[in-house]
Amino acid sequence: MFGYIYTLLPAMIDGLITTLKVFFITLILSIPLGILVSIGRLSKIKLISKTTELYIWVMRGTPLMLQIVFVFFGLPIIGITFDRFTAVLIAFILNYAAYFGEIFRGGMESIDKGQYEAAKVLGLTPYKTFIRIILPQMFKMVLPSIANEVITLVKDTSLVYIVGIGELLRAGKIASNRDVSLIPLAMVGIIYLLLTAIFTGIFNKTERRYSYYE
Amino acid sequence: MVLQVDGLNKSFGDKAVLKDVSFQLNTGEILAIIGPSGAGKTTILRCINGLEKSDKGTIKIDGAYLCRDHNNKITYATSEEMKFIRKRIGLVFQNYNLFPHMSVMENIIEAPINAFGIPKVEAEDKALELLNIMGLTDKRDSYPFELSGGQKQRVAIARACALNPKIMCLDEPTSALDPELREGIANIIEDLAKDNMGVLIITHDMAFAERVAHKIIFMEDGKIIKEDSKDDFFNNLKDERIKRFIT
Ligand SMILES: Nc1ncnc2c1ncn2[C@@H]1O[C@H](COP(=O)(O)OP(=O)(O)OP(=O)(O)O)[C@@H](O)[C@H]1O
Ligand SMILES: [Mg+2]
Numbered sequence: 331m332f333g334y335i336y337t338l339l340p341a342m343i344d345g346l347i348t349t350l351k352v353f354f355i356t357l358i359l360s361i362p363l364g365i366l367v368s369i370g371r372l373s374k375i376k377l378i379s380k381t382t383e384l385y386i387w388v389m390r391g392t393p394l395m396l397q398i399v400f401v402f403f404g405l406p407i408i409g410i411t412f413d414r415f416t417a418v419l420i421a422f423i424l425n426y427a428a429y430f431g432e433i434f435r436g437g438m439e440s441i442d443k444g445q446y447e448a449a450k451v452l453g454l455t456p457y458k459t460f461i462r463i464i465l466p467q468m469f470k471m472v473l474p475s476i477a478n479e480v481i482t483l484v485k486d487t488s489l490v491y492i493v494g495i496g497e498l499l500r501a502g503k504i505a506s507n508r509d510v511s512l513i514p515l516a517m518v519g520i521i522y523l524l525l526t527a528i529f530t531g532i533f534n535k536t537e538r539r540y541s542y543y544e
Numbered sequence: 545m546v547l548q549v550d551g552l553n554k555s556f557g558d559k560a561v562l563k564d565v566s567f568q569l570n571t572g573e574i575l576a577i578i579g580p581s582g583a584g585k586t587t588i589l590r591c592i593n594g595l596e597k598s599d600k601g602t603i604k605i606d607g608a609y610l611c612r613d614h615n616n617k618i619t620y621a622t623s624e625e626m627k628f629i630r631k632r633i634g635l636v637f638q639n640y641n642l643f644p645h646m647s648v649m650e651n652i653i654e655a656p657i658n659a660f661g662i663p664k665v666e667a668e669d670k671a672l673e674l675l676n677i678m679g680l681t682d683k684r685d686s687y688p689f690e691l692s693g694g695q696k697q698r699v700a701i702a703r704a705c706a707l708n709p710k711i712m713c714l715d716e717p718t719s720a721l722d723p724e725l726r727e728g729i730a731n732i733i734e735d736l737a738k739d740n741m742g743v744l745i746i747t748h749d750m751a752f753a754e755r756v757a758h759k760i761i762f763m764e765d766g767k768i769i770k771e772d773s774k775d776d777f778f779n780n781l782k783d784e785r786i787k788r789f790i791t
Pocket of ligand 2: 585
C-alpha cells in the first residue's frame with residue numbers, strides 16, 4: 331500500500347501546489363482589498379457606501395461556485411476572456427474581499443470613538459490615526475473571524491475543480507477513478523486536514539502574540 | 545492671556561447647548577468650570593479642543609484662532625493652523641482614552657514622533673521626565689490595562705503634556721478617583737500651573753474646585769451665571785441657583 335501511495339505523490343504534490351497558489355494569492359490580495367471595502371462601506375459619501383454595500387450583498391448572496399462559472403464561462407459570451415487561473419483568482423479575490431470587508435467593518439465599528447478623538451487632539455492625521463491606532467486594535471479584534479475565513483478558504487480552493495484546473499481534489503479524483511480506489515480520496519482528505527491544522531496553529535500563535543494587551 | 549473664548553454658541557439639532565459663553569484663561573491660572581449635569585461643560589472643552597465645531601463665536605488659543613466670527617460668519621482654522629493649535633493645547637478625557645495596544649511609553653511618545661516629527665530619543669527623554677514627575681517611572685513598559693485608574697489618569701496627563709502645551713484641559717479629573725488620590729491630582733495640576741500652563745478643569749466636585757482653582761465659573765443651561773476668583777466665589781454665595789447646587 332505504501333508503494334501505491336508513493337506512486338500517487340507526484341500528482342498530489344502538483345495538485346497541492348496549485349491549491350496553495352490559489353489560496354495564497356487570494357489571501358494576499360483579498361485582505362488589503364477587504365480593508366478598502368470596509369473603508370468604502372463606512373464612507374460618508376453615499377455613492378461609495380451604497381455601491382460597496384451592493385457589491386458585498388452580491389458577493390455574499392450568491393454562491394462562489396456561480397461567481398467562478400460566471401467569470402470563466404459567462405463573461406466570454408460578452409467578449410471578456412480570461413485564462414482559467416486568472417478567472418478563478420478574480421472570482422476568489424472579489425468574493426473573499428467582500429467577506430473580509432464585512433469583518434473589518436465590524437472591527438472598525440467596535441473601536442471606541444474616544445480612540446479617534448484622542449488621536450485627533452494629539453494631532454495625528456486621519457491616515458496616521460488609521461494606521462497606528464485603529465488598524466492594530468482592529469486586527470486583534472478580527473483575528474478569530476479572519477481565522478475562520480482562512481480555514482474556509484483552504485476548503486473553498488477545491489471549487490476551482492469546476493473549471494478544470496488540476497488542483498488537489500482533481501488529482502485525487504482522477505487517481506481514484508483510474509485505480510478504482512478510495513485511497514487517493516482519503517489522501518486528499520488528510521492533506522486538507524493537515525493544511526487546516528497548520529493554519530489553525532498559525533492563527534492560535536498569532537492570537538497569543540496579540541494577547542499582550544486587553 | 546492664553547485662551548480667550550468670546551460669544552461661543554453651540555447647538556445640537558435645535559437644542560442650544562452653549563449660549564454666548566465668554567471667558568478667559570491666563571498663563572499659570574487654574575480655572576474650574578462647575579455646574580449641574582447637562583449645563584454644557586464638556587461641550588465647552590470639546591469646542592476648545594476642536595472636537596465639536598462651534599456655530600458662532602471666537603476661540604483664540606495662544607494667539608491663534610481656532611474659530612473666529614467675521615462679519616457674522618464663522619471661519620475655522622486651516623489644517624496648518626490646527627497643527628499649531630494642537631501643539632498648544634492638551635486634553636485629558638474623562639475616561640482617559642489611552643491607546644490600549646501601546647505601552648505607557650508608547651502612548652506618550654506617539655504624537656511627538658508621529659504627528660510632530662520629533663526624534664525618538666528626544667521624545668523618550670521628555671516622556672521619562674514626565675513619568676518621573678508623575679511617579680510612574682516603573683510603569684514605562686506597562687500597558688494601560690495593567691494600571692489603576694489613578695495611574696491611567698497620570699499617563700493621560702503625561703501624554704497630553706508631551707508637546708509642552710500652553711493650556712491643559714481636564715474633564716472631571718476626580719470623577720473616577722478614590723478620595724485619597726484627590727490631593728495627588730491637585731498637586732499635579734498646581735505644578736502644571738506653576739510651569740506656566742493655563743489649566744482648565746471641568747468638575748462636579750466643589751471641594752476639589754475650592755482646593756485647586758484660582759478662578760471659578762459657574763454655569764447652568766449653557767450660560768455662565770457667575771465668574772469670580774475662588775475666594776470671592778465661595779465667600780459670597782448669593783445666587784439661589786448656585787446655593788442650591790453647592791448645598
Ligand atoms: N453629540 C451630542 N448630540 C446631541 N446632544 C448633545 C451631544 N453632546 C451633548 N449633548 C447635549 O448637550 C447638553 C450639554 O452636554 P454636556 O456633556 O456638555 O454637559 P455637561 O455639563 O458636561 O454635563 P455632565 O456634568 O453630566 O458631564 C446636554 O443636554 C447633552 O444632552
Ligand atoms: Mg461632562
